[in-house]
Amino acid sequence: MPKTMSQDEKYKMMTEDPIPGLIGRLAVPTIISMLITSFYNMADTFFVGRIGTSATAAVGIVFPVMAIIQALGFFCGHGSGNSISRHLGSRDEQAAGELAATGFFLAFALGILLMILGLAFLEPLSRLLGSTDTILPYTKDYLRYILLGTPYMTAQLVLNNQIRFQGNAFFSMVGITTGGVLNVILDPVFIFVLDLGISGAAIATILSQFISFCLLLAGVRISGCVPVRVRNVRFTAKRLREITGGGLPSLFRQGLGSVATTTLNIAANPYGDAAIAAMSVVSRIMMFANSALIGFGQGFQPVCGFNYGAGKNSRVKEAFWFCVKVSTVALLFASILCGILSGHLIGIFRDDPDVIRIGTAALRFQCVTFVLSGWIVMNNMMMQTMGKTLPATVLAASRQGLFFIPALLILPRFLGLLGIQCAQAVSDVLTCILTTVINRKVMGGMQDEEGAA
Template identity: 50%
Template sequence: MTEDSVVLKGHDARLPMLRKAQADAKYREMTQGSVQRLILRLCIPAIISNLVTMAYNLADTFFIGHLGTAQSGAIGIAFSVMTILQAIGFFFGNGSGNTIARELGKHNVDRAGKLLSIGFFGSLLCGAVVAVLSLLTLRWLVVVLGSTSTIAPYAVEYLTPILSVSPLVCASFTMNGQLRYQGQSALGMYGLVSGALLNFIIAPVFIFVLGMGIFGAGLATAVCQSVAFMILLRMSLKHAVIRLSWRQCQPTVLLVREIMGGGLPSLVRQGAGSVAVTCVNIAANPFGDAAIAGMAIVMRIMMFANSMIIGLGQGFQPVCGYNFGAGLFARVKAGYWFCVRLSTAALVVMAVLMWFSAPHLIALFRSDPEVIAVGSLALRIQCTTVMLGGYNMMSNMMQQTMGKTGIASLLALCRLGLFLAPAVLLLPHLMGFLGVQAAQSFSDVLTFIVTIPLQGRVLRSLRIRKEKG
């Protein structure tokens, strides 16, 4: 045996001890540090990741807006498909991540490692299935999602390269979530931000310089998603609290059930989002390409605003998971109310800014006067209720992280599925296109009303468990 092999063997023997020490240090940090400071430190990388990711989605909308109204409408159609890919990634990332955080709070590092690996390889497999099925039926699919005859060819061009790397897209979202639940949001940020910054550079080159049009925008997104995947994979293999490993991928009925339970609210939320976007496109279809394009731009702008609040919730979730697993329920409640207050205040400020700058925001993406008129009114209507999202989102994220699958899934379904989809299909019959523009606000109010008693029940259960000790 050579000296090098002896050193390697000794290094390998120390790995479990090093990982345990790292996990113990992270446990102390998550359960003993100031809750507010922990959330702020963890949410900043998550917010940056969300904002940059949304920024490069908006960059596509901006660049493609210079090609024509039909091409802008194609982005709205593609948004439904991208939401499905995110849903798969979030399902496995949050499904494994929620339980990972609780298991690390209980010092169960080995079990957390199995959940991590099952979640990663599961997302790769499901992404591959979606890629094959979608590419085989793409022309039919974009019509079902609400394309007009002029928009459909552009939607196919844009989606083809993106769907070709679907497994990598899904796995990237999964790894980002898993790193975040380990209390390492910064590692996930590096991968997503690197891909996003690259997109800002190559998208205009592909679209305009190389003359590839909307196909170039899709190809640039596919390349950037692949780069983000490689960076995130390296972070997960080398620097995470628990390392990604094929040998740890040992699915059992119990582990798979825990991932499904933890991920179901995310799957419902994202799946309902895809259905809602499709319903918006279908409802806007009779009013023409400008209506579809205007609503597509508004949806992107609102997602950009909400991404900051989601990032705050993502900073809260690992703190919630660790402390709930450790039985520190007072810290869970303190973190929750801190996030509700902060998110509501931020949304009020954003609502005021978006109200007064609505026409200018829409004009950034499409100068068509009809698109600006449609989008400005829709954006202003949504500004009247967007501040309710702070309470709605934080409550839903808390329930999911605590393993309250039923309540979390119901509330995830309410805003985008149970209320928005019917509203956007029924209100136009009563109010014309104004019904399409007002449907999101209608859904926000109803979701807030339903959330109040359900979240009150969860908070009471925490108080009772704390009193019992």
């Protein structure tokens, strides 16, 4: 376990340590956290899938609610975390403390509101999400327990991000990975040993999330992070504006990701179950690969926030370009390997010739443009951490929203199934172009700031 540092020691580390080693130390725990989270999500799907088709469908139907929970948590967590790192960089610990408390309790309050509304309208909500008469009982059983855990699930995401943005990724990793591993262990116990069925899967999920919540709450204190205190809550226009500015890109990213998944399923529907299954498997594989990239970028964010807040724009640029170069090289090798093994990777999830055929083509299309993701993601993370709300929100919305959804609606009209298979690649190219345009403007603004200083 790394030693606990004072705020002065953290400031010195963030603003003076050599960039490559600093980002490496911060990124390793976040990469591990993201990979384990992605893995246990796949394992959760595997265990529920053994109950039956209707149970599996119910978990998919509840996914938009899970996406809303994550969107609220990331909105408050990224919104407060980004601002905390900048305020610590400018040595304003009072403002950082107010943001930590406000972000945490805002997320908890939003979670309580979502829980009450969801439980009050459980059956209408289940039908609205797409439940049929046969799926409805499973949906209600699963959703009921998930809603009960909503308040601390949203708050847990806030704690995770606040700890990470203060340069304590190790403590964040412990909380997240412990919950992830526990969920994998409890799923088969509750589902099969205790014979709780799909309710057991939901109970395992919320219990694991509660353990993570408790560990992260303890991690705030142990790691020497800015404490979360009720007396520091400030629901003022200024603090809410800061949280909104930093969290809006995440809200758009999560929300549009949910809409994009629904649109993909609808677009693939005319081509049969094999097409839907194939695109679902491809999405799962790419999500796993993207989790490592996002974890690496999360190691960059506290460095960016501290140094931007301290007025050290040259270190922000150095860290940004270091991350772009490393991620691009890593993604190039990953894309080549994934392209070669694409058929085998699809077959791991579903041994069906049609699924493998459709999925292999789609995965290879995405491998061609996957190398662009380092440039796209690092720009988005830099702008969000610096508090550049408009450009960060536009970039967050572009890949899965502004370009991907229209591509899914337009390309199949001319290319049929091929249009669905290549839609994400087309979206990536267009997003890369937009990212380059916005990057030049933001970098130019940073140059002007340095000149003025």
